[in-house]
Amino acid sequence: MRRAGLAGEIVGTARTPATRAIAREDGLCDRVTDTAAEAVIGADLVVLCVPVGAMGALAAEIAPHLAPGATVTDVGSVKRSVIDAVAPHLPDSVHFVPAHPLAGTEHSGPRSGFAELFDNRWCLLVPVPGTDASATARLRALWEGMGSNVDEMDADHHDLVLAVTSHAPHLIAYTMVGVADDLRRVTDSEVIKYSAAGFRDFTRIAASDPTMWRDVFLNNREATLEILGRFTEELFALQRAIRTGDGDHLHAYFTRTRAIRRGIIEAGQDTDAPDFGRGTRKISAAPGAAPDPAAAHRQG
Numbered sequence: 001m002r003r004a005g006l007a008g009e010i011v012g013t014a015r016t017p018a019t020r021a022i023a024r025e026d027g028l029c030d031r032v033t034d035t036a037a038e039a040v041i042g043a044d045l046v047v048l049c050v051p052v053g054a055m056g057a058l059a060a061e062i063a064p065h066l067a068p069g070a071t072v073t074d075v076g077s078v079k080r081s082v083i084d085a086v087a088p089h090l091p092d093s094v095h096f097v098p099a100h101p102l103a104g105t106e107h108s109g110p111r112s113g114f115a116e117l118f119d120n121r122w123c124l125l126v127p128v129p130g131t132d133a134s135a136t137a138r139l140r141a142l143w144e145g146m147g148s149n150v151d152e153m154d155a156d157h158h159d160l161v162l163a164v165t166s167h168a169p170h171l172i173a174y175t176m177v178g179v180a181d182d183l184r185r186v187t188d189s190e191v192i193k194y195s196a197a198g199f200r201d202f203t204r205i206a207a208s209d210p211t212m213w214r215d216v217f218l219n220n221r222e223a224t225l226e227i228l229g230r231f232t233e234e235l236f237a238l239q240r241a242i243r244t245g246d247g248d249h250l251h252a253y254f255t256r257t258r259a260i261r262r263g264i265i266e267a268g269q270d271t272d273a274p275d276f277g278r279g280t281r282k283i284s285a286a287p288g289a290a291p292d293p294a295a296a297h298r299q300g
């Protein structure tokens with residue numbers, strides 16, 4: 001927001017004094033308040049950035065202090081439960097436009113943000129029925145100004161799509177790293193020492209914030225269970241193909257999945273792939289350019 005000069009004054013707050021001290025020290029905001037209630041006074045836009053399970057309580061805390069005409073939005077990874085938890089607390093005089101930027105890293109906390117985080121990433125807006133169209137349009141312009149591509153989606157559809165593309169993959173990564181850790185007790189340090197690239201990618205994802213992800217699964221229960229059910233069926237089918245030596249099944253399956261990956265790259269939608277960039281913006285590709293901060297975060 002600051003990079004593009006999109007806000008007159010940025011006011012921030014956080015639950016712990018330690019986080020607020022870092023925000024002040026690093027100049028993350030123009031003003032840091034001790035409470036959320038103080039932070040929202042007179043604000044045109046209020047962005048809720050806490051774990052999805054904490055959104056309802058935060059909405060209740062700020063509601064009496066919101067300025068009439070303000071827009072309230074959030075960045076939660078789940079949308080239906082956030083809408084159900086937040087909307088009942090908000091007065092009719094404010095606009096509520098839930099949102100979800102599809103951008104992040106395994107890091108969290110005040111020093112994990114960086115100006116390029118949202119460049120060329122999707123941000124999904126999930127306006128509730130009856131939302132003032134001009135509030136949604138203003139929020140769209142804000143996210144576009146921060147470098148994102150914006151789409152609108154219904155909350156239930158959002159939660160199902162994200163269960164496939166983000167939530168179930170995280171659970172699988174957590175499980176795989178847990179299995180390897182159990183195995184490590186048998187094989188000593190070999191799991192870490194000979195970690196191949198695929199497993200290392202799992203460990204990056206599995207290093208994500210435990211509170212955030214606990215809340216994601218507790219709040220997107222049905223969609224995640226639906227996708228995990230399908231995942232388990234496919235896994236069993238592949239397991240059987242291995243046991244019975246059904247190479248045709250394995251080959252056909254892997255051929256299908258390779259085509260999906262190639263489709264993503266050809267559509268220019270994998271911002272991490274080395275050949276990303278056809279027809280889309282890349283964060284920092286020029287030789288000698290400053291290191292890509294997103295890549296630095298990804299490497300952890």
Ligand SMILES: NC(=O)c1ccc[n+]([C@@H]2O[C@H](COP(=O)([O-])OP(=O)(O)OC[C@H]3O[C@@H](n4cnc5c(N)ncnc54)[C@H](O)[C@@H]3O)[C@@H](O)[C@H]2O)c1
Pocket residue numbers: 014015016019049050051052054058075076077078100101102103104105106107108109110112209212216
């Ligand atoms: N990290 C990602 O990849 C990512 C991407 C998109 C959306 N999100 C969503 O963004 C939101 C914030 O995640 P983040 O990555 O910025 O995490 P973060 O840990 O950097 O920030 C979360 C903040 O919420 C505070 N908090 C935790 N529990 C609280 C409670 N009960 N009451 C009040 N404050 C509380 C924490 O102290 C912290 O300051 C989450 O809803 C998450 O689902 C995260």
Ligand SMILES: O=C(O)C(=O)C[C@]1(C(=O)O)C=C[C@@H](O)C=C1
Pocket residue numbers: 076077101102103104105106165166167205
């Ligand atoms: O790259 C990562 O570290 C992420 O997991 C980011 C990621 C994702 O699954 O893509 C995680 C959760 C969010 O809700 C949005 C983005």
